[in-house]
Amino acid sequence: MRRWQSATVTGSRAETATAHTLSLRVDEWNGHLPGQHVDVRLTAPDGYQAVRSYSLAAPADDGVIEITVQRLPGGEVSEFLTDIAMIGDELEVRGPLGNWFVWDQEDPSPVLLVAGGSGVVPLMSMIRARHQADIQTPFHLIHSVRTPQDRIYGDELTRLAAQAGGPSVTWLYTRTAPPSETRPPGRLRQNDLDDGSSWTSGATPTCFICGPTGFVEDAANHLLAAGHHADRIRTERFGGR
């Protein structure tokens, strides 16, 4: 059913020093759910192929989809997509894939989003879908990043958070925090997630956690310890440790 199809790079922009967003024009695209991903396939002149998964970063815009790729040093596919791919290049995609880690716009439950690094990508897709559809469901994003410069979508999130009815957004810094920050830099802790829940207006949230495998494991355990129910926690593990 979902065949490989060719995709043309129609846009490329830096989100941070190491993360890039690529816009890809695909011939046949019937839309996707926020949280889904595509498989991207690259082919070398000798026929060698490499395939990796990338989350869709935004609702499709007239056959154009977006992915945001974090460069991993020495990474076979991520280094190509961030450093070498240019407008006009062709690669192949297959999707949309993954029907579990998706936000259902009809579900009125508040949504807690917890991201580590590039794990913010599918969560941003949910935030953008909510904004486009003008839905008021309470959303709270907690994004763990190394330094303030590593805030993928930082400006857009700041802008959305400042709007009436926008999502609330908290950044946690693991290495270097901005001077105004009172939390000492460090990895995700239990109390980073017990935030009083005033944003939920008392209803039970659905939780989406995404990022490197170790981060997701820790965050899920913290949420369970904070009293969230296992069946309200959905996870997507990007790999790594």
Place this chain on the structure above:
Amino acid sequence: MVHVTRGFTGRHPATDDRLPPGQYLTDDFPVLSAGPTPAIRRDEWTFSIRDGDQALRSWTWDEFTALPAEDITVDIHCVTRWSRLDTAWRGVAIDDLLADVDTAAEYVLARSYGGYTTNLPLEDLLDGKAWIAYEHDGDDLPAEHGGPARLLVPHLYLWKSAKWIKSLDLVDDDDPGFWESLGYHDYGDPWREQRYQGD
């Protein structure tokens, strides 16, 4: 038609004829799970073989680990494209667990603690092809890899090897389990790249 991607040469990682198409070798053990890792206490763990609502056989942890066990060395292949060769496990062959069960069922629905399910043909669990494993690399199986115990069906993609296994239900129909009802393949043969429904 081959679409060469301008500027991409690729790393050409070492291949191996034990590597199915589209897979790469890794020494890591990445994790694919839909939610948090369930914490299951061994003194509360039971495993059963069920026919409908009826448990035909059931074991506590002590009973299960007293069964004759085998050391198993197999290659494993995850649908997220990593493979590992020669992974070491210890567990009980499904043949032994089903030895005195008489059934006309052709399929199995594996059920896990935490609610996960996956569907398999019964014959894929027999003849030395599948186990309930409780050790990995000589240690207790860690929770994130399915401990206390998981199904191990190495000839199919690893999502079929249900982590945190609770029961094997003998069933007449091949009704889709968790990932299967979300678009993954009903059978999942890595050598035929049966990743998604329709592959």
